[in-house]
Structures are given as structure tokens and as C-alpha cells.
Amino acid sequence: DALLGCHRSYRSRPTHGIGKFKYLLPKELPKKRKEKVRMKEIDAGTEYQYGDVNIQMTSHDLCLVEHFAQYVHRLCNRLSIRVNESYAMPTKTNEVLFMEERGSKMQLDAVLTTHQRVIQVRGLSSTFAPILLEIIQSSQPEGVHLLMKEHTEADFKSRLKARPELEELLAEMS
Amino acid sequence: LMLCYFSSCSSWLPQRVPLRGSHWQSSLLELRTSLPVRAQPKKKKKVDVRKEQAQKERMKKKLKKLEKAAPELIPIEDFITPIKYSDSNRVRSLPTLSAEESERRVLLLKKWSLFKQKQDEAEKNAIKCLVESQQEALKELRLESEELYEAAIRRDEGLFPFQRDGPSYTPPLPGYDPPEGKCVDITKVYTQ
Numbered sequence: 001d002a003l004l005g006c007h008r009s010y011r012s013r014p015t016h017g018i019g020k021f022k023y024l025l026p027k028e029l030p031k032k033r034k035e036k037v038r039m040k041e042i043d044a045g046t047e048y049q050y051g052d053v054n055i056q057m058t059s060h061d062l063c064l065v066e067h068f069a070q071y072v073h074r075l076c077n078r079l080s081i082r083v084n085e086s087y088a089m090p091t092k093t094n095e096v097l098f099m100e101e102r103g104s105k106m107q108l109d110a111v112l113t114t115h116q117r118v119i120q121v122r123g124l125s126s127t128f129a130p131i132l133l134e135i136i137q138s139s140q141p142e143g144v145h146l147l148m149k150e151h152t153e154a155d156f157k158s159r160l161k162a163r164p165e166l167e168e169l170l171a172e173m174s
Numbered sequence: 175l176m177l178c179y180f181s182s183c184s185s186w187l188p189q190r191v192p193l194r195g196s197h198w199q200s201s202l203l204e205l206r207t208s209l210p211v212r213a214q215p216k217k218k219k220k221v222d223v224r225k226e227q228a229q230k231e232r233m234k235k236k237l238k239k240l241e242k243a244a245p246e247l248i249p250i251e252d253f254i255t256p257i258k259y260s261d262s263n264r265v266r267s268l269p270t271l272s273a274e275e276s277e278r279r280v281l282l283l284k285k286w287s288l289f290k291q292k293q294d295e296a297e298k299n300a301i302k303c304l305v306e307s308q309q310e311a312l313k314e315l316r317l318e319s320e321e322l323y324e325a326a327i328r329r330d331e332g333l334f335p336f337q338r339d340g341p342s343y344t345p346p347l348p349g350y351d352p353p354e355g356k357c358v359d360i361t362k363v364y365t366q
Binding site: 034036037045047048049050053059062079088089090091092093094095096097098099100101106109111115126127128129130131133134135137139140141142143144145146147148149150159160161162163164165166169170172173 | 233234236237240241244245246247248249250251252253297300301304305308312327328329330333334335336337338339340341342343353354355356357358359360361362363364365366
């Protein structure tokens with residue numbers, strides 16, 4: 001206690017800094033707080049530029065759609081088009097049932113999963129957009145459905161979890 | 175005179191209203207509102223109002239609490255490896271390749287990388303050509319008329335939304351009669 005109490009440090013002495021040990025331990029990073037998922041501002045774009053544009057690629061084949069998304073992302077990087085976000089939409093699962101030829105029962109045929117990847121691009125010039133579209137179309141693989149549209153708030157909301165309790169309360173209040 | 179007045183009144187009035195029996199009733203036409211209101215009905219009103227207010231406050235508090243919680247993104251099943259693929263410890267032992275086989279594979283890789291490079295180069299050239307020809311066309315258009323040039327430079331509202339299905343391996347068979355069936359959506363719904 002007495003050792004800790006005294007604040008004299010004999011800097012000329014060889015015993016200066018004796019007892020220090022924190023420099024030996026690994027650096028502790030500050031605790032990362034969970035960042036709130038907030039919607040970024042949607043750019044409307046000027047007359048000569050498009051605002052936020054979503055390139056949505058949908059397919060049943062996961063690897064194919066992933067690789068195509070990577071290709072499009074790298075293409076945009078190479079053409080120095082600003083890519084805001086590149087994310088995946090939740091997977092949809094569908095059960096395909098078909099009616100048997102002789103019988104009235106529905107039989108399970110297959111379980112299909114639909115995967116979707118979205119690349120959000122900003123600042124496409126009006127002259128370059130059709131060229132980009134042409135290039136992406138020419139390298140579109142089989143079975144991948146391409147959709148290019150402007151980004152809206154509804155698109156962002158579709159990524160979030162449903163909150164039935166909040167909606168119920170809001171309905172009751174009003 | 176009084177007797178006949180009373181009898182006529184009783185036939186005219188609705189049956190549920192009591193006759194002027196008690197002296198509390200000020201007039202025959204008014205119903206029980208003129209009766210001195212006892213303590214019982216008043217308590218009901220106060221308690222109701224208070225209960226309602228308390229309920230509203232509770233609802234508001236709940237709403238505030240729910241609104242405070244940040245909205246969460248739906249977890250994507252593609253990125254979550256199922257547990258059954260991480261439990262087992264079995265390891266695949268690959269057979270050793272012969273020299274010829276490994277040689278063949280290396281040469282194949284080289285050919286493939288060359289092919290891909292040519293493909294990439296062709297794409298870059300295509301983009302360059304497109305941009306150049308576009309710029310030339312716009313220049314010529316500018317020389318022709320300024321108005322048309324301005325109109326061409328503007329963004330096309332009809333471009334988005336744009337949809338296109340990918341090419342298919344085989345075209346659809348003509349005259350194919352598919353069996354009846356339906357698609358059921360069994361996606362898991364996440365709620366916060």
C-alpha cells in the first residue's frame with residue numbers, strides 16, 4: 001500500500017518504472033457498441049444523374065447469384081461507379097406441390113429456395129447507365145433474373161423484421 | 175277535474191315512466207335525470223376516467239419502450255452454416271496425383287486464365303468502343319442542334335425499373351401440358 005501510495009518516480013535511477021506491467025498485456029480495444037440500423041438518406045439524383053439505383057439479382061442457384069453479384073460489384077469498382085451497399089435479401093423458400101395424375105392428393109415435388117442479392121449504386125450518369133445495363137445483360141448467367149430499379153424506403157423496410165406488437169399498439173392509439 | 179287530468183296523463187305517458195308518485199319528480203316529461211344523483215353512479219364515472227387514463231399511460235409507456243428498441247435486420251439463412259456440417263470430424267483424404275495429372279491440371283489452369291484474360295480484355299474494349307461512339311454521336315448531335323443535345327443528355331425516366339430474365343439452357347417445349355399444382359411459401363417469418 002505504501003508502495004502504491006508514493007508517487008515519486010526516480011527517473012535517474014535504474015529502478016524507474018518498476019512495477020509497470022500494462023505495456024506487456026495485449027491492447028484492449030474499446031467496447032464496440034451495437035450500431036443502430038438506420039436508413040441512409042436516399043439520393044434523388046439530378047437531371048443528368050440517377051440517384052440511388054438498386055441492381056437486384058434473383059435466382060434459385062445460390063453460388064451462381066453470389067458470383068454474379070461479385071462480378072457486378074467488381075465491374076462497378078473498375079468503372080469507378082460508387083457502390084453504396086452490397087447486401088443480400090432474406091431467402092425465400094417455396095414448396096412446389098403437384099397433383100397426381102390418378103388421384104386427388106397433392107404430392108410434394110420439390111423445395112425451392114430463392115436467393116436475392118442487391119447492389120446499390122449512386123451517381124450513374126445518364127449517358128453511361130444504358131452502357132452499364134448492356135454490359136450486365138450480356139454477361140447475365142442462366143436462371144438469374146435481373147431487376148434494376150430506384151431505391152425507395154419500402155425497399156429498405158422490407159429488410160427489417162416485422163414488429164406486430166408495435167403496429168398493434170399504433171393501431172389502438174389512433 | 176284533477177282526477178280526469180291524472181287518468182289522461184297516465185294513458186299518454188309511456189308505461190315505463192312511473193307516475194308522479196314521488197315528490198322528487200319535478201315534471202312528468204323528464205325522466206329520472208331530475209332525481210338527486212346518489213353517490214354510486216358518480217363513483218363509476220370517476221373510476222372509469224381514471225382507469226382509462228391509466229390505461230392510456232401504460233400504452234404510451236409500452237409504445238415508447240418498443241420504439242426505443244432499434245429495428246433489426248432479418249437474418250439471412252444463406253450465411254448461417256447449418257450445425258450438421260460443423261459437428262462431424264471426418265476428413266476426406268484425397269488421392270495423390272501423378273506427375274502427368276498435375277502437369278495436365280497446371281496447363282489447363284494456364285489455358286483457362288488466358289481464356290478469361292482474353293474475355294475480360296474483349297469486355298473492356300467493348301465498353302471503350304461503346305463510350306467512344308456515344309461521345310462522338312453526342313458531339314455530332316451538338317453540332318446539329320443544341321436542343322436535341324440537351325434532351326439527349328437528360329436522364330431517361332423510362333429506363334428504370336428494368337427487368338430481364340436470364341437466358342435458359344433449353345427453350346420451353348411447345349405443346350407441353352404441365353400437371354396441376356401450387357406453390358406454397360414456407361419462408362420463416364421473423365418478428366421482433
